[in-house]
Amino acid sequence: MERPLDQTVIHRPVLLDEAVSMLRVSAGGVYMDGTLGLGGHTREILRRSAPDGRVVAFEWDEMAIEQAIINVGEYRSRLTVVRRNFAEIDQGLQDVGRDRVDGILIDIGLSSLQLDYGERGFSFKADEPLDMRMDRRRKTTAADILASARERELADIFYYYGEEKQSRRIAAAIIEARKKVPLRRAGQLAELVARAIPAKYHPPRIHVATKVFQALRIAVNEELKNLATILDKAADHLTVGGRICVISFHSLEDRIVKRKLIENEQFSPVTKKTISPTEAEIRQNPRSRSARLRVAELLLS
Template identity: 40%
Template sequence: MEFQHTTVLLHEMIDSVITDPHGIYVDCTLGGGGHSLALSEKLEKDALIVGIDQDEEAITAASERLKGVSSRTIFIRDNFSHINKILDSLHMDQVNGFIFDLGVSSHQLDDGERGFSYMHNGRLDMRMDQRNPLTAYDVINSYSEDELARIINEYGEERWARRIAQFILRFREEHPIETTDALVSVIKAAIPANARRNGPHPAKRTFQAIRIEVNNELGILKQVMEDCAAHLTPGGRLGVISFQSLEDRIIKRTFREMERDCICPPDIPICVCHHHRIVKSVGKPVKPSDKEISANPRARSAVLRVVEKC
């Protein structure tokens, strides 16, 4: 299946992050290469784009798509949480800009074989990195009721989390839950009919929760934001697009912490920490236009936040 992904907030991200057309820019979520391609069109020949993705299919597709660009490119298959190790291996200390387009790509959702989607049947997988030993099948068929309920409640913000976990255990006692269609059926059976009539697809929140657990999507965000900020040149920028409230909450809180000058407890009258802010916000959070949402409904929940190194 060809790797296809509609890049969200494309020009808003690029226009915000580029500060030096001769600089080094790291696309930490390379995907199909949409942001990197747009970057290359505004950079000079001596500029460098480093594209990182843990998905082998993304690396292959983006490498092909960016083959003819004029600026220099390096592609690395790795998890962006290893940004310190990646930059060390490239002998890079400072970078002019970082780009993050978080969450699952259109290609991953639309390819039923990857097991991300409740709309396309496939084996329960959900791994963004195919080398990851933990799959959605493992989570669904081996986690305890309490573990499942916690994940579905915490990562999916699903009010029926406990009931869904109970139904999963009841169904898997007879035989393993192996496919996305089978899991959707269990979720629909667990959620009362009147609660399924309105709102999003009944499986949406649970699938999100399982995907986040498999890929540890939230657990790595705070540290990688701090690591990227440490590698920015003064005046360099870090841009992050998030698609759901849990991600955005972590990004917003982490940026706010890095923007603070004093971190002393509020009951201390005089600053003794001598802490200085690392970054400052660039403008207000940006959301897609009505036109973009109309053309790509998946963009609806996107939020772009940008900070600049002080």
Template identity: 40%
Template sequence: MTVGDHDGDHAAEPGHVPVLLGRVLELAAPAVERVTGRAPVHIDATLGMGGHAEAMLTAHPTLRLIGLDRDTVALERSAARLAPFGDRVTLVHAVYDEIPDVLGRLGLPGADSVLFDLGVSSPQLDEADRGFAYSYDAPLDMRMDRTRGATAADVVNTYPPAELARILREYGEERFAQRVAAAIVRERERAPLESTAVLADLVRTAIPAATRRTGGNPAKRTFQALRIEVNGELETWRAALPAALGALPVGGRVVVLSYHSLEDRITKRVLAAQAADTTPPGLPVPLPGHQPRFRLLTRGAELPTEAETTTNPRAGSVRLRAAERVREAP
């Protein structure tokens, strides 16, 4: 989020809870509870509707929360939700790779814990005019930050065919990327593509009938790919996670919730590199400067329980990973 998040809650809307809330609180607690002599600092880097943030503030009465989101609507809503916590809360209109800049502007040397709840938020999906969902007819926008940047309409109407196909293949993992891209190009030559419904129908007809009968809405992969491209999600994530790890002191923790394999692959690779001993092979003992800087807190990616997905269906694809800093960077 975030970029947004997958809180799945509209303020205090009943029946909606933040994804993996109990596990997130459990993993973050040791990092903030070890702090003495000052207020612990927690960054919710994908604030969304503020569900995780509210729970952290309630669980830890001295906690200072820094909440980031690129979506101004999310910031407005979470500001109202978190208002009872007063000056313990600082909300910033920023993308999550800007963590070092935000900390610098606030005069903070670092953060004790950081949460990333990646992907598109429930309100973004549920508000038809945002253009994220193929189930509503809306303008092709898909920007998480509607104050700047190109829209999905700009992408589908201006990108060269080969670039369109690459995005669909890499970001949407679409097997029929070439066919879908060709269909988009043919359509835009007649008239610009401006509607989610028109695009979804175009994708459906471009994909072979046998494939359309399984795997849900065939437009899902194309919409995912366009959203990732419009918001630069993967490039941002590749920069954001190392930046967040660099802001943590020894004992600090990061928790990451991701919702598709592309994000999770980056998370796994970055955390594994930080948790590895880089002593050259053949030496009898590990070299102090090459020992792991982090330890992994999860064995692989943790998946949601059946109870979690029953309560919150949007948690179905979540993958959780977490790590703790155990040594300062050399």
């Protein structure tokens, strides 16, 4: 059973002022929030684009959409929600009768809703089912991957999507464990990883299973593939002078964003280096610590 939501806990958009300022929002503009989440960035875009600016927001997590509409509040009449992943920008904009927008914002991080609520196993802090689907219309869960993937496939997932140096050791332990009992819950997996990796290799600042959970989530939702796709398609849907702002949370994502924006001659980077949260924001929201913002402007359509 899903727990009731607490808006005071879950509503913390990352790099809010920095991202929306870089988007150069103005009245009458139409903007795409590729990751509606809980509506924090969307609400600020709508506020700054008053009285007639609009947001087309993509989101594939139904639970997040319901909460975001509440959070957007008095601005909701200028919000159009598309229940698709941002990689489906072509069809999504077509669905709402648009071809181009004046700016695109993407926040690739998990929301507090997904980490603290919903019981989908995104975090090892609670013993939840190993689902990890952001869109429950998708078929494959994290438990399915753990049950069916070969040892080498598991090792590759952990190594390439989690940058986990102990990937082979963990994969071997999973293969042995699933012969006896299915791995279906977050607590099971976290304990297995902790046992599989010798204590001397446990990281000092994060839980030993952090990278494994990250890797599984990326695999289940095809996150890196979707990120590359939106970066390839963005120029086709921006007006000249429009900007794309991307907030990433780990090096795998940031490398893709940096490479794609540099390689595309239609874009001019606005930020030579990434923009990071202030110390004040990190104190208020420790989860923002690893956030990085990159911005590029469309020169040619």
